[in-house]
Amino acid sequence: MKRKGILIVVSGFSGAGKGTLVKKLIEKYDNYALSVSATTRQPRAGEQDGREYFFLQKEQFEQKIAENGLIEYACYCDNYYGTPREYVEGQLKDGKDVILEIEIQGALKIREQYRDALLLFVMPPNAEELRRRLVGRGTETEEVIDKRMRRAAEEAQGIEEYDYIVVNDDLETCVGELHEIILAAHNTPNRNKEFIENIRKELEGEK
């Protein structure tokens, strides 16, 4: 079967470890491409244009919107965030599985346009562990942590929209699981229409 790339959306609670997970996945296997988002927010120390984000001016971002150059975008705290279309579609065409790290509203927009997108939700083993990880970062105030926990409770309402959940307890195990789920997804009938049509034609010819 000719391998067609899958558009993969990875969502999950802040603190569930999806960033690390995705990074490991891309390091370990060579069938993945990571989509880099565009944003109008200021780069933070150590962030590099084209690596963490494509940093754009507001006018540039709005130009992209006008040209249909983003497959989804949203506005948070007065800044735009979005997914550039060109990179995603180019990589899919090359047979790469393209990963977007994005939250649920974006995930649902993606699914509207790409019906074969695969939606994955990363979860911690339990809520206590989630809090422990957020505290463990040592970079957030208690207020911010409480806010993230409340946000997680909200996000948890949308889990059924996703195709698969993965529980990030042990990182290496979870990376392997994520990879297996994506491999399996390549075998659904809707992602192999051409192969199925071909064998149907052959079988008709055999009659």
Added chain:
Amino acid sequence: MKRKGILIVVSGFSGAGKGTLVKKLIEKYDNYALSVSATTRQPRAGEQDGREYFFLQKEQFEQKIAENGLIEYACYCDNYYGTPREYVEGQLKDGKDVILEIEIQGALKIREQYRDALLLFVMPPNAEELRRRLVGRGTETEEVIDKRMRRAAEEAQGIEEYDYIVVNDDLETCVGELHEIILAAHNTPNRNKEFIENIRKELEGEK
């Protein structure tokens, strides 16, 4: 996550190799249980009651139907074939993934009753290879082979009813793929309702 068994239906063209595939799968991994069908047809040479089939008298079979003791059954060539409910449900309860080798009508009946059943369709790499395998058996007349090829063309119409297809080109690769698909299936939200509900409750409690 507590592992709940999945009811797995394996269908595929005659000659696609699903019997061998399922046998290898069960030998290789220990999370599977194979459901043995009941039938009223006569045992063939070498067949053993409880291994290939449970061989029943017509009256016994109809008694089972009356007691709702079969999760599906059908009549072919004046013989009944069916899946005993007790074994399947007992194994699922024990956390085993139970495999049924069954054709599409049966598969759809299973799905009506077990919404979380996983439907897998085994395919040959192409139609020519299917014919080659049927001929290679050396046990069938040309007429029977032609009939099977025509039947395959009919069965191919139902492939979209299945969750996944697997292409049986190299047996070992295919066994591994089948296993991965089943592992992945354990991670869908509908098969982890309890885990999701628990974490939701915990997160609500954290607010």
